[in-house]
Amino acid sequence: xxxxxxxxxxxELVKLCYAAGRPPLLVGRHGVxxxxxxERAAEELKIGYISRDLSLMEAVDLTGLPKMNGATTKxxxxxxxxxxxxxxxxxxxxxRCDRYVRTPCLQxxxxxxxxxxTLPEGWLPVAAINPADDDYEVFELDGAMLSRFVQVAVVPDxxxxxxxxxxxxxxxxxxxxxxxDSTIFDAPDSNPRAWKYVSDVLHxxxxxxxxxxxxxxxxxxxxxxxxxxxxxxLKQTDRPLAAEKILDSYGSHRAEITAWIKQGRTDLLDQTLxxxxxxxxxKSDYEQVQSxxxxxxxxxxxxxxxxxxxxxxxxxxxxxxxxxIPRPAKKKGKK
Numbered sequence: 001x002x003x004x005x006x007x008x009x010x011x012e013l014v015k016l017c018y019a020a021g022r023p024p025l026l027v028g029r030h031g032v033x034x035x036x037x038x039e040r041a042a043e044e045l046k047i048g049y050i051s052r053d054l055s056l057m058e059a060v061d062l063t064g065l066p067k068m069n070g071a072t073t074k075x076x077x078x079x080x081x082x083x084x085x086x087x088x089x090x091x092x093x094x095x096r097c098d099r100y101v102r103t104p105c106l107q108x109x110x111x112x113x114x115x116x117x118t119l120p121e122g123w124l125p126v127a128a129i130n131p132a133d134d135d136y137e138v139f140e141l142d143g144a145m146l147s148r149f150v151q152v153a154v155v156p157d158x159x160x161x162x163x164x165x166x167x168x169x170x171x172x173x174x175x176x177x178x179x180x181d182s183t184i185f186d187a188p189d190s191n192p193r194a195w196k197y198v199s200d201v202l203h204x205x206x207x208x209x210x211x212x213x214x215x216x217x218x219x220x221x222x223x224x225x226x227x228x229x230x231x232x233x234l235k236q237t238d239r240p241l242a243a244e245k246i247l248d249s250y251g252s253h254r255a256e257i258t259a260w261i262k263q264g265r266t267d268l269l270d271q272t273l274x275x276x277x278x279x280x281x282x283k284s285d286y287e288q289v290q291s292x293x294x295x296x297x298x299x300x301x302x303x304x305x306x307x308x309x310x311x312x313x314x315x316x317x318x319x320x321x322x323x324x325i326p327r328p329a330k331k332k333g334k335k
Contacts, residue, residue, distance in 0.1 A: 004152045006032050006192065007160025014041035017150050018088070018124050023109055025094075025146070026128045028154035029135075031191030034128040037154075038090055047122070048087025050080060054097035054105070062104040063115055077117035086122030094127045095138040102145065109148040135188065156185035159281045161192050171199040176240060177230050179278060180271045189223040197221050198230070240271035243279035247289060250298035257305055269306065273314055276302070286323055296326065304328025 004010050010026065014037070017024040026034045035051065042049035064077040082089065091105055104114055105125075112119040119125070127149065130136040158178065165175050174195055178184050185191055198221050205214045219227035245253055260268050276299070280286045289295045303311055303326050315325050 001027065001151045001153050003155055005157035005160060006037060006154050007157050007164065010037045010154055011041045011044060013152060014038055014126065015045055018045060021124065022150050023125045023127065023148060025149035025151045026154050027131050027151065029188055029191065030130060031193035032154050032156050033192050034154055035092065038088060038126055038128065042088045048082065048085055050082060050087060051090040051092060052080065053092045054101050055093040057097065057101055059100045059104060062101065064117065075115035081117055082120055082123050084120055088126050089123050091125065091127045093129065095129045095132065095141050106145050156192050158182060158184060159278050162278050170196065171202040173202060173234055174199045176271065177233055179274050187223065190226045194221045240268050240275060243275045246272065246276050246302050247295045247298050250302050261307060269310060273306065273310055277314065277317060290324065300326040300328045
């Protein structure tokens with residue numbers, strides 16, 4: 001099973017499976033965003049989206065109820081099953097429901113029909129599950145069912161999440177904190193969904209809720225270690241600079257960078273650098289900056305001002321991505 005990063009890569013995979021008519025099975029830990037990414041794929045395809053949690057359903061909820069039709073029996077399908085148009089029919093918790101619920105799903109996956117119901121041609125079954133390991137109470141799916149799917153392992157991606165977060169009104173303190181640590185999503189509790197919930201808490205708290213209450217809520221979402229570390233950043237008066245400030249108006253912030261260098265504030269310098277690197281990760285964004293004389297000059301000046309170890313690290317990461325290395329303009333009088 002190949003690994004696909006959560007974000008645009010998963011959306012593109014779902015869109016490809018839809019075009020090919022092959023159901024995808026997204027396998028990933030809780031909080032990665034599997035369901036949200038499937039829904040975003042449907043939005044980009046401009047098609048419908050229906051989702052059902054199979055762990056809450058009985059077999060009859062899928063097969064429908066029988067009804068006498070003269071001398072024969074006809075099954076009346078449940079109302080949620082589509083009868084026209086195009087879309088994604090999403091089965092959540094496929095490996096958490098009982099076998100007698102999974103069996104009807106197999107028929108839908110194989111023949112696109114179930115008793116007297118036929119899934120319209122424009123609809124594709126999709127499934128999202130947690131992995132079968134010690135952390136989850138799930139059943140092993142048998143080979144017959146798995147063979148009907150395009151199986152991929154979905155893992156969180158910091159850069160993809162940050163791009164989404166900056167478009168989605170996620171609290172700036174959360175964005176800044178997630179940006180500073182490439183291991184932010186390594187622990188199960190510290191997952192993308194949990195940090196979205198932390199943002200919700202901060203937006204709701206503002207100044208009307210006391211610190212202890214806010215602390216309890218945040219620790220309850222991302223765990224003691226991450227929660228305490230994040231809360232410490234809320235007390236800091238200094239904040240790292242966003243990538244846009246470096247690229248669009250570095251001259252206005254250069255004195256701040258210089259002061260941090262003199263003060264030895266490598267934490268703020270590193271966080272600001274990471275913000276710029278995340279911004280430049282998509283090749284299209286990097287090329288846009290490179291083609292914009294003002295932004296490219298600002299980027300060159302910023303990297304040139306950084307202490308040697310930070311600058312060399314940044315240049316190495318750009319080189320690894322196949323990008324040109326921004327070089328600061330030589331000062332007059334120097335060869």
